[in-house]
Structures are given as structure tokens and as C-alpha cells.
Amino acid sequence: MGTFSGYLLIFFARIADVSMSTFRTLMVVQGRRVQAAIIGFFEIIIYVMALGKVVNGLSDPGNLLAYALGFACGNFVGITIEGKIALGNLFAQVILKGTQNEELLNKLREEGFGITVVEGYGKEGTRQILNIALNRKDLDSLKKIVYEHDEEAFITVNSTKPISGGYFVPIKKK
Known part of the structure; x- marks a missing residue:
């Protein structure tokens, strides 16, 4: 050689x-x-x-x-x-301004995201906190939808391993 x-x-x-x-x-x-x-x-x-x-x-x-x-x-x-x-699963927490976000919630649910909404209170008042379990490959889609609704949304993401229950769509509908 x-x-x-x-x-x-x-x-x-x-x-x-x-x-x-x-x-x-x-x-x-x-x-x-x-x-x-x-x-x-x-x-x-x-x-x-x-x-x-x-x-x-x-x-x-x-x-x-x-x-x-x-x-x-x-x-x-x-x-x-x-x-x-993009193998694996994520847990995203999205903090939105205010509490009038039904349009966003409906859009995310239409796209197949499972969401739990919690009300929180921060320095600038009441906020909606969205807890979302998702496939890693769907993160860009989530960010795009959220930022179209609220450009100042605060999003954090952690890797997660679902154990049981919950709403997890294996293949996101297009």
C-alpha cells in the first residue's frame, strides 16, 4: 500500500x-x-x-x-x-407573556404537540408556562410556531426519557 x-x-x-x-x-x-x-x-x-x-x-x-x-x-x-x-426525546418549557395564548395552544395541538399549561407569576406579572414532551427532531418546528406567536417567548429544553403515560406522538403529522 x-x-x-x-x-x-x-x-x-x-x-x-x-x-x-x-x-x-x-x-x-x-x-x-x-x-x-x-x-x-x-x-x-x-x-x-x-x-x-x-x-x-x-x-x-x-x-x-x-x-x-x-x-x-x-x-x-x-x-x-x-x-x-435527531434521536431521542426532549422536554421543553415555554414561558409566554400573558395568559391569552389560545391561538398558539390550538396551533401546537393541531401539529401534534402534547401540552400541559401551568400559570405562573414572574417579575412582570402572570405568565403561561407550557410543558411539552417532544421528539428531538420536532424542536425546530416547535420553536418556529412559538416564535411566530410570541417573539419574546422563553424556551428551555432538557433531554428526557419518558417512563409511562402522557401524550407522545411517535410520528408528527404534517
């Missing part, structure tokens, strides 16, 4: 294994044991292959450079792909 093709092998192997590592970590956090184990199996095979190539050629700084560049690009690629796939 030529020197340049060896660099490419190391580079692309690291992109693959680091991207897989990103997904495996997400699967572990979400409690998806089987998927994490399968991804981890292939991830480590690729990792050991790339590392072996570097260790066997330590006298060539190009191997180390390809390894490091592959690692950096793998992080970028893994995060980008994961963001597009």
Missing part, C-alpha cells in the same frame, strides 16, 4: 470510528443497550485497525497527522449526522 493511500486509510477509518463513537454514546445515554453494543463492536474493530497502522509506522509523522485529522473530522461528521437524525 502506498504512503498516501495509507494516510487516507487512517484518516477515513478515524472519521468512521469517531462518528460511530458519537452514536454509541448517544445510544448509551438513551438506554439503547443492544444498539450501543453493536455499534461499539464495529467501532472498536475500525479503531484498532487505524491505531495499529499508526503504531506500526510511528517513524512517519504523516500517520500521526492523518490520525489526528481523522479524529477531528470524525467529531464534526458524527455531530452533524447525529443532529440531522
